[in-house]
Every structure is written in C-alpha cells, then in structure tokens.
Amino acid sequence: xxxxxxLLALLETEPMYGYQLRVEFEGRTxxxxxxxxxxxxxxxxxxxxxxxxxxxxxxxxxxxGGQDEDGRSQQRYRLTDAGRDEVAAWFTTPVSRTxxxxxxxxxxxxxxxxxxGVDVGTLIQxxxxxxxxxxxxxxxxxxxxxESDGDLAWSLVLDSLVFAAEAEIRWLDHCEAxxxxxxRERATTRPAAAExxxxxxxxxxx
Amino acid sequence: xxxVLRLDTVxxxxxxxxxxxxxxxxxxxxxxxxxxxxxxxPSGSGKxxxxxxxxxxxxxxxxxxxxxxxxxxxLGQAGRARMRRTSIGYVFQGFNLVPALTAAENVALPRxxxxxxxxxxxxxxxxxxxxxxxxxxxxxxxxxxxxxxxxRVAIARAVVGSRRLILADEPTGALDSETGEEVLRLLxxxxxxxxxxxxxTHEARHAAWADRxxxxxxxxxxxxxxxxxVERLLDEEPAL
Ligand SMILES: Nc1ncnc2c1ncn2[C@@H]1O[C@H](COP(=O)(O)OP(=O)(O)OP(=O)(O)O)[C@@H](O)[C@H]1O
Ligand SMILES: [Mg+2]
Numbered sequence: 253x254x255x256x257x258x259l260l261a262l263l264e265t266e267p268m269y270g271y272q273l274r275v276e277f278e279g280r281t282x283x284x285x286x287x288x289x290x291x292x293x294x295x296x297x298x299x300x301x302x303x304x305x306x307x308x309x310x311x312x313x314x315x316x317g318g319q320d321e322d323g324r325s326q327q328r329y330r331l332t333d334a335g336r337d338e339v340a341a342w343f344t345t346p347v348s349r350t351x352x353x354x355x356x357x358x359x360x361x362x363x364x365x366x367x368x369g370v371d372v373g374t375l376i377q378x379x380x381x382x383x384x385x386x387x388x389x390x391x392x393x394x395x396x397x398x399e400s401d402g403d404l405a406w407s408l409v410l411d412s413l414v415f416a417a418e419a420e421i422r423w424l425d426h427c428e429a430x431x432x433x434x435x436r437e438r439a440t441t442r443p444a445a446a447e448x449x450x451x452x453x454x455x456x457x458x
Numbered sequence: 459x460x461x462v463l464r465l466d467t468v469x470x471x472x473x474x475x476x477x478x479x480x481x482x483x484x485x486x487x488x489x490x491x492x493x494x495x496x497x498x499x500p501s502g503s504g505k506x507x508x509x510x511x512x513x514x515x516x517x518x519x520x521x522x523x524x525x526x527x528x529x530x531x532x533l534g535q536a537g538r539a540r541m542r543r544t545s546i547g548y549v550f551q552g553f554n555l556v557p558a559l560t561a562a563e564n565v566a567l568p569r570x571x572x573x574x575x576x577x578x579x580x581x582x583x584x585x586x587x588x589x590x591x592x593x594x595x596x597x598x599x600x601x602x603x604x605x606x607x608x609x610r611v612a613i614a615r616a617v618v619g620s621r622r623l624i625l626a627d628e629p630t631g632a633l634d635s636e637t638g639e640e641v642l643r644l645l646x647x648x649x650x651x652x653x654x655x656x657x658x659t660h661e662a663r664h665a666a667w668a669d670r671x672x673x674x675x676x677x678x679x680x681x682x683x684x685x686x687x688v689e690r691l692l693d694e695e696p697a698l
Pocket of ligand 2 (some may be wrong): 505506507627671
C-alpha cells in the first residue's frame with residue numbers, strides 16, 4: 253500500500269503538521285516501517301491536489317507562503333469531506349488479497365527444487381534458523397512493549413510480524429517434509445537413480 | 459556456572475531386534491539457571507523422550523543425566539522420586555491430573571508428599587493457581603474443567619514452590635493463542651527469576667520465547683538457534 257491511506261486515517265483525529273504525521277505513524281507502528289519526511293510532504297501535496305486534504309483553517313492566513321528552510325510548508329492539514337469518505341471506505345473494505353506480493357522465499361524454494369544441484373535441505377534448514385532468530389527478536393520486542401500501557405497498536409503490529417514468521421516456519425517444515433517424501437518416492441520408482449536420490453534425501457535429512 | 463540440567467551423550471533405545479527404535483542418539487544438551495530452552499521437531503523425533511529422561515521419569519540406555527550436579531543414574535528410585543517432587547516441575551503432554559482431587563489438591567500434592575503441612579501446601583497451591591489465572595477454580599475437579607483450564611492446573615503444579623528445573627511438554631496444546639501466550643509469559647518469568655526451563659513445542663511462536671531453540675530430528679540435534687541483539691532488527695526492515 254502507499255502511505256496515502258495511513259496519513260488520511262491519522263488526519264481523522266485532528267489536523268496535523270507533516271512532521272507530526274510522521275511521528276504519529278511511527279509511534280503506532282513502532283518504527284517498523286520508517287517513513288521519511290520527504291515522502292510525507294510529497295504525499296500531502298498529492299492529496300491536496302486530489303482534493304482529499306486542505307490547509308487547516310486559521311493556519312492558512314498566518315502561514316500563507318510560510319516555508320521552512322527546506323522549502324516545506326509549515327501548515328497543518330485537515331481532511332476534506334472527500335478525504336473523510338476515503339478513510340471510511342478504507343476501514344470498511346478488506347485489504348485486497350488478489351495480487352500476492354512477490355515473495356522471494358517462495359520463489360527461491362520453487363526454483364531450488366527445479367534447478368539441478370541445489371541442496372534444498374540445507375537451504376530450508378538455514379532459512380528456518382534465520383526465521384526463528386527473527387521470531388525470537390520480535391518476541392523480545394513484544395515483551396518489552398508489554399511492560400508499558402498504551403502500546404496496544406505497536407504490540408499488534410509486532411504480533412502481525414510474529415504470526416507471519418511463524419507461518420513461514422511452518423511452511424518451511426511442510427516443504428522439508430514434502431521434499432523428503434518426494435526424494436524417497438523417486439528413489440523407489442526409479443531404482444536407477446536411487447543412489448543419487450538417497451544421497452539427496454540424506455542431505456535433506458541432515 | 460554449571461548447568462541446572464545436563465545430558466551427556468544420551469541414547470535411548472526402545473525395544474530390540476526387529477522392533478528396535480533409537481529414540482535418542484547420543485544427545486548432549488544443557489539448560490542453565492535463568493535460561494529457557496525450546497525443543498522443536500517433527501512428531502516422533504524424540505522430544506518427549508528427551509524430556510522424560512531429563513525429568514528422571516525414564517532412564518537412558520547410555521549416557522548420563524545430571525540435575526543440579528546430581529547424576530540421576532546414581533540415585534535409587536526413592537532418590538529420583540524425591541528429586542522430582544522438590545527440584546523438577548513437569549508438565550505432561552496429557553495433563554496427568556488426579557481425577558479424584560480438586561485443582562488445589564492436585565497442585566498441593568507434590569508438596570504434601572514432601573512433608574509440607576497441608577495448610578502451607580494449600581497456600582502455595584493457591585498462589586500458583588493465581589499465577590496461572592484460575593484461582594477461582596481451586597475447588598473444582600478436573601472433570602468439571604475445560605481442557606485449557608486443566609492445562610493450567612497442570613502448569614500450576616509444575617511451577618508451585620521453587621522448583622529449579624521446569625520441564626514442559628506441549629504446555630500450550632489445549633490453549634487458545636492468548637492463553638498460550640500467558641503460559642509462555644509465566645514460564646519466561648520463572649526462568650528470569652532463576653529457574654532453568656525446557657519447553658517442547660510444535661509452535662514456533664511459542665518457541666520464540668526461549669533463549670535457545672534446539673531442533674531435533676530422528677533423535678539427533680540438527681540445529682540450534684540463538685538470538686541476535688534486538689536493536690539490529692528495526693534497522694533492517696524495508697521501508698514502506
Ligand atoms: N515406550 C516406547 N516403546 C517403543 N517406542 C517408543 C516408546 N516411546 C517412544 N517410542 C518411540 O520413540 C520415538 C520418539 O518418541 P517421542 O515420544 O519422544 O516423540 P516426540 O518427538 O515427542 O513426538 P510427538 O511430537 O508426536 O509427541 C518414536 O519413534 C516413538 O514411537
Ligand atoms: Mg511428544
């Protein structure tokens with residue numbers, strides 16, 4: 253997704269300055285997806301052009317033409333009616349699942365089982381160790397977040413990372429079991445290739 | 459510092475001849491005070507066998523098991539039983555509660571067997587039940603509780619008092635994801651307070667509470683994952 257909808261949703265609370273939007277976004281998502289200020293201002297400019305936000309009343313007069321040294325306008329933005337409709341539509345529509353993001357790991361495994369000479373067992377094993385380490389890290393961040401109140405938003409983002417990493421590990425277990433079974437089946441149905449396949453399944457089993 | 463639990467090249471063979479199963483093949487493994495270790499692996503890989511041997515409920519075919527410096531093999535039946543009541547808390551894959559005893563009585567049992575007065579044992583049991591969030595069920599019988607509630611009684615029984623070694627076999631099996639997490643927080647807290655813990659689990663999300671994760675397959679340790687410093691993590695997340 254673009255940051256557009258997140259910024260619009262934040263403006264639902266109250267009119268905000270660009271830098272403030274960035275702080276609020278990162279506060280709620282725990283800096284998991286860092287935003288740079290430039291990105292925020294570019295997006296606001298586009299949103300204003302599309303009639304979804306406008307300068308907040310009051311700031312308009314005082315800040316007319318006012319810019320900081322980087323040339324960014326120092327004004328607060330608020331939602332227009334069209335912007336408010338956009339936010340409402342976002343929260344009432346499920347996130348689209350029709351176009352899965354390109355998943356490097358899935359692609360890598362798909363290629364590994366088809367490109368000759370790749371040690372799939374080791375690939376899976378290494379990935380699982382790495383994913384497990386990431387999962388341990390998320391969990392420690394979670395323990396930390398749990399200590400103070402009002403961290404619900406951030407801790408739910410962490411849970412999302414935790415469940416995704418867990419799903420990845422389960423999928424890797426599943427791949428491993430299937431690769432081993434496929435190797436065994438090939439070994440029994442094609443005795444000529446048996447020796448090579450046994451070696452491979454042992455690789456996978458290591 | 460010497461580990462609370464140490465397994466040294468432990469092998470466990472079930473049966474013989476045609477039906478021989480090597481459940482563990484020369485495993486070395488240890489858990490230190492303050493450490494929670496998770497054991498993962500496919501069904502049949504030897505996880506429960508490892509845990510029962512660590513808890514003195516089963517003996518290795520070869521190799522030694524040491525708990526707090528004592529070689530379990532050098533103890534007699536009575537000595538091992540005593541060790542299990544005082545030093546080792548065990549959560550079974552099934553819950554293993556005594557059906558004729560209430561929740562509080564189940565939890566108090568090991569302490570009473572060890573000679574503690576009924577009143578003090580009950581007080582400790584109530585505190586442990588409180589810790590797992592079911593103080594109000596103290597006087598219920600296992601048959602009148604849900605699976606998840608029985609599971610929590612079993613956990614309370616394992617952590618009651620000040621056991622130095624806590625062994626848990628799938629302790630989150632019958633629990634929903636939030637209650638499961640509560641159990642992990644509890645185990646984690648016990649380890650942070652100085653106990654050594656070993657947790658067998660199929661769920662990576664739960665294993666992630668451990669300091670180390672050991673992967674078993676066909677009775678051998680195939681891999682071990684420690685963890686990297688937390689700070690590294692956030693820097694590596696891709697931008698939105
Ligand atoms: N009493 C027994 N007699 C014979 N074989 C046994 C006995 N106990 C366990 N085994 C075998 O030892 C192996 C390891 O069993 P274990 O119970 O340790 O597996 P596990 O990793 O705990 O599996 P699960 O995830 O299904 O609980 C299995 O092949 C099992 O069949
Ligand atoms: Mg088991």
